[in-house]
Amino acid sequence: MSNNVIKKEWRFNFDFSVASGETYGRFFKGLNDKKIIGNICNNRTFYPPKPFCDKTLKPPDAWLECDGAGIVEAFTICCEKSNGVKFSKTDKKPDVPYVLGVIKIKDSEHCIIHFISGFETKDVSEIADKIEIGMKVKPVWATKREGEILDIEYFEPVI
Amino acid sequence: MQDISYNKRFEYNWDVPFKVTLGESYFRFLDGLKNKKILGNICPKCNGLHVPARPFCDKCLVEITKWYETSGIVTIESFSVTYVKFLGLPDPPHITGIVRAENAVTSFLHQIGGIPYDEPKELDEKTKIGMKLKPVWAEKRIGDIQDILYFTPVDA
Amino acid sequence: MDRKVAVVGVGNTSYTSAKRETRERTEVSADCIKAGFDFVGKGLSMDDVDSIFYASVDAFEGVQRPDRSMDCLGQSLNKATFFVHTGGTAGGSAFKEAYHSVKSGLCDIVIALGASTTSATVEAQQILNSASPPLIEKPFGAGAIHMAGYYLMRYKADYNITAEDFAMVAAKSHKHAVNNPYAHIRKGFTVEEILASPMVCSPIHLYEICPVSAGATCVIMASEEKAKELSDTPVWIKAIDSISNTFLAGYRPFTSFYKLEILAKRVYEKAGIKNPLEDIDYAELFNPFAGFELLEYEALGFCDKGDAPKLVRDGITDYGGKLPCTLSGGTLCTNSGISASMSRHAETVLQLMGKVEGGRQVKNAKTGIAHSWGGNMGQFHTLCVLSV
Numbered sequence: 178m179s180n181n182v183i184k185k186e187w188r189f190n191f192d193f194s195v196a197s198g199e200t201y202g203r204f205f206k207g208l209n210d211k212k213i214i215g216n217i218c219n220n221r222t223f224y225p226p227k228p229f230c231d232k233t234l235k236p237p238d239a240w241l242e243c244d245g246a247g248i249v250e251a252f253t254i255c256c257e258k259s260n261g262v263k264f265s266k267t268d269k270k271p272d273v274p275y276v277l278g279v280i281k282i283k284d285s286e287h288c289i290i291h292f293i294s295g296f297e298t299k300d301v302s303e304i305a306d307k308i309e310i311g312m313k314v315k316p317v318w319a320t321k322r323e324g325e326i327l328d329i330e331y332f333e334p335v336i
Numbered sequence: 337m338q339d340i341s342y343n344k345r346f347e348y349n350w351d352v353p354f355k356v357t358l359g360e361s362y363f364r365f366l367d368g369l370k371n372k373k374i375l376g377n378i379c380p381k382c383n384g385l386h387v388p389a390r391p392f393c394d395k396c397l398v399e400i401t402k403w404y405e406t407s408g409i410v411t412i413e414s415f416s417v418t419y420v421k422f423l424g425l426p427d428p429p430h431i432t433g434i435v436r437a438e439n440a441v442t443s444f445l446h447q448i449g450g451i452p453y454d455e456p457k458e459l460d461e462k463t464k465i466g467m468k469l470k471p472v473w474a475e476k477r478i479g480d481i482q483d484i485l486y487f488t489p490v491d492a
Numbered sequence: 493m494d495r496k497v498a499v500v501g502v503g504n505t506s507y508t509s510a511k512r513e514t515r516e517r518t519e520v521s522a523d524c525i526k527a528g529f530d531f532v533g534k535g536l537s538m539d540d541v542d543s544i545f546y547a548s549v550d551a552f553e554g555v556q557r558p559d560r561s562m563d564c565l566g567q568s569l570n571k572a573t574f575f576v577h578t579g580g581t582a583g584g585s586a587f588k589e590a591y592h593s594v595k596s597g598l599c600d601i602v603i604a605l606g607a608s609t610t611s612a613t614v615e616a617q618q619i620l621n622s623a624s625p626p627l628i629e630k631p632f633g634a635g636a637i638h639m640a641g642y643y644l645m646r647y648k649a650d651y652n653i654t655a656e657d658f659a660m661v662a663a664k665s666h667k668h669a670v671n672n673p674y675a676h677i678r679k680g681f682t683v684e685e686i687l688a689s690p691m692v693c694s695p696i697h698l699y700e701i702c703p704v705s706a707g708a709t710c711v712i713m714a715s716e717e718k719a720k721e722l723s724d725t726p727v728w729i730k731a732i733d734s735i736s737n738t739f740l741a742g743y744r745p746f747t748s749f750y751k752l753e754i755l756a757k758r759v760y761e762k763a764g765i766k767n768p769l770e771d772i773d774y775a776e777l778f779n780p781f782a783g784f785e786l787l788e789y790e791a792l793g794f795c796d797k798g799d800a801p802k803l804v805r806d807g808i809t810d811y812g813g814k815l816p817c818t819l820s821g822g823t824l825c826t827n828s829g830i831s832a833s834m835s836r837h838a839e840t841v842l843q844l845m846g847k848v849e850g851g852r853q854v855k856n857a858k859t860g861i862a863h864s865w866g867g868n869m870g871q872f873h874t875l876c877v878l879s880v
């Protein structure tokens with residue numbers, strides 16, 4: 178028995194198409210226009226916005242808008258290339274090392290996951306020195322924007 | 337009421353490779369196809385003939401180790417003629433069916449072909465439950481269920 | 493311990509085609525649960541709910557464990573959520589799991605949600621085929637419709653069933669879906685139109701096949717004590733069970749829905765049903781392919797083998813008949829993947845509560861049954877007896 182006969186291989190190849198709905202649609206349109214859209218519900222602020230309040234299941238009270246400046250709540254420095262990870266349809270994949278962060282925009286109750294970059298070095302220990310929890314960051318906009326989450330290329334430290 | 341003018345559709349794709357281990361029974365069954373043999377095996381407890389061969393009998397939950405080479409002739413249990421183009425399927429009309437080898441306690445799924453027709457619609461009548469079929473083998477066989485291209489009437 | 497469990501509320505969203513859906517996935521679920529709370533009234537909210545059972549199929553939704561993506565399920569409110577996935581049967585299975593949680597005494601109020609499963613699906617065939625056994629069945633590209641074809645071709649041959657017999661039971665569903673505000677296809681196709689529609693896989697015509705829909709359905713269940721507080725018309729779950737079949741389709745006989753036959757005997761015994769045609773007032777059956785309803789009549793003991801078309805021709809299973817069946821239009825007219833197997837229960841509950849819209853309300857229905865079918869082209873059935 179050789180290896181290729183005792184194994185069978187196949188692939189799943191599925192196409193999907195999902196609706197954004199109004200709420201995420203507004204958020205993505207905002208990104209296209211270099212704005213961060215959020216919403217507010219019972220004095221709870223959300224960036225990105227929520228389609229409905231997770232407590233009452235009712236639509237939120239009002240739309241909000243801000244420049245996207247926020248605080249790093251947590252982060253990790255990714256040092257190894259990972260096989261099979263595609264970042265988006267356009268695959269704007271950063272080279273290693275890169276930083277993935279958890280960012281709280283303004284007074285939002287929840288955070289957003291995004292890249293943190295702009296350290297002007299590829300040295301892991303130098304990057305580690307330049308980033309810390311609680312640090313202020315702001316979005317850096319992609320030149321070509323298509324109304325998707327990577328319209329923000331990354332967040333960079335506010336100096 | 338939502339304002340659907342903001343709605344945007346996002347498209348994405350899953351393309352995921354898989355690899356499974358055959359185990360001895362399926363290996364021997366598929367390897368048999370490579371040699372133009374349709375192998376079954378017989379449960380030591382209930383004497384049931386299983387075609388395709390399988391590792392254990394699902395009634396008795398005992399290992400099946402006794403091998404049996406069938407004549408290759410199968411009987412149609414049921415079938416359906418596909419008249420519409422399906423993604424990933426051969427052009428219509430094509431027939432898939434459930435066929436049974438000899439007096440096996442299990443049947444299996446395969447394609448049925450070589451039934452002559454003038455109008456595709458006739459295939460519903462010309463293919464018959466209970467009809468005896470024989471395998472048509474692929475030229476190049478690799479140890480796969482599709483080493484049998486399709487089953488065709490014995491008198492064809 | 494004999495703890496009674498009732499359904500006190502039903503929630504439905506509107507249904508449309510998956511391609512036309514404009515709601516984001518979680519919004520559909522949130523709308524559905526909110527509709528369930530509004531149905532019950534009395535200020536019922538997520539705070540009162542102990543547990544949520546979310547029924548769907550990962551590969552149709554394009555998310556692994558899609559329940560995790562639904563923050564309307566009360567994750568931030570510390571609720572326990574469970575994903576139930578038995579393929580197309582999942583709605584019926586989640587209903588059963590929800591029932592267990594209340595029956596056992598561990599929960600008092602729970603929600604079972606049948607998701608808008610196929611709303612992200614572009615080509616249902618890609619995904620249906622992935623449910624097939626990979627070594628010796630998947631390569632043939634078979635999907636649910638082929639399995640349906642095998643059952644119905646065999647049925648046709650064994651009992652001389654005609655194309656018109658199949659079309660008549662399909663027309664019954666289409667006729668009633670017109671009056672169901674929560675149905676997706678509401679065109680009222682006639683027997684002639686059905687027979688003239690293209691043959692897809694023999695013996696199944698296009699109008700005898702369910703659509704790919706988007707929309708969700710939920711039920712809210714409660715213990716006896718809570719049910720009496722929350723509802724003037726609680727519907728009690730008298731008996732419920734499910735049954736499994738082989739993974740390989742080739743190992744199944746295609747001569748009848750014999751697994752459902754076994755299941756029905758089990759469930760009827762628990763519910764004290766001796767003569768189904770006399771003892772049952774309403775039935776919602778799972779009919780993604782119209783002809784299935786006939787096989788189901790026979791498996792459920794409504795008539796002898798081969799006699800099901802007669803029940804349709806005599807109007808026995810139509811509105812006003814002795815045992816009206818699937819007056820919602822059924823899965824044939826609305827199939828968002830999984831919610832369809834929960835809708836059977838939801839519709840039966842509404843009939844027994846006397847709250848069906850669109851002139852389809854059966855008079856004095858006291859005992860009803862709800863059935864679901866699915867999982868790799870029919871690997872599972874669930875059956876539930878409900879009563880007032």
Ligand SMILES: [Zn+2]
Pocket residue numbers: 379380381382383384393394395396397
């Ligand atoms: Zn055995």
